[in-house]
Amino acid sequence: AQRVTQPEKLLSVFKGAPVELKCNYSYSGSPELFWYVQYSRQRLQLLLRHISRESIKGFTADLNKGETSFHLKKPFAQEEDSAMYYCALSGFGGANNLFFGTGTRLTVIP
């Protein structure tokens, strides 16, 4: 069965400090991993996906198949990064269902 675990419900960091949001997963196969972000009063939107291997808004995430992790990192947090972050996985293929973690609320303290 598939599962996405985000162990931290809340995470606070100071502006300019590094931030890491943890995500572990279990899936019988090769999953596609995503990070979604929801800013206050905005829709849930894609932040990045592991197959793109790109940096979005300074965030990166590396898929570690050995540790079944997909942690989200940013070297210097900004106040505008304060939001709800969800890790999600699916099988490959656009029609496959997305399975979400419970989310981590990041607060960046000025």
Added chain:
Amino acid sequence: EAGVVQSPRYKIIEKKQPVAFWCNPISGHNTLYWYLQNLGQGPELLIRYENEEAVDDSQLPKDRFSAERLKGVDSTLKIQPAELGDSAVYLCAIPGQGKFFGPGTRLTVL
């Protein structure tokens, strides 16, 4: 913003009343999803449509929930009768780099 339109954005009803949510994937995708997001949780799939056909409704509580997508374009999700535990955000989504989500309908059942 193109993609998915949902209405209403907010709905407050008393328990045992019926309620309906509407979704229009204005970009015209064949695939459409309804997700449920409870407070403090990530979204969970309720139903997936391919055109008019519900191809995955295993998570839809069929005793009180129903959905339709008669012409394979917009879709309606209904709850009758609503219960207190149905208070949540109901999200509509289409495929797109994972999934592209609408703004959601926040339902409060009193």
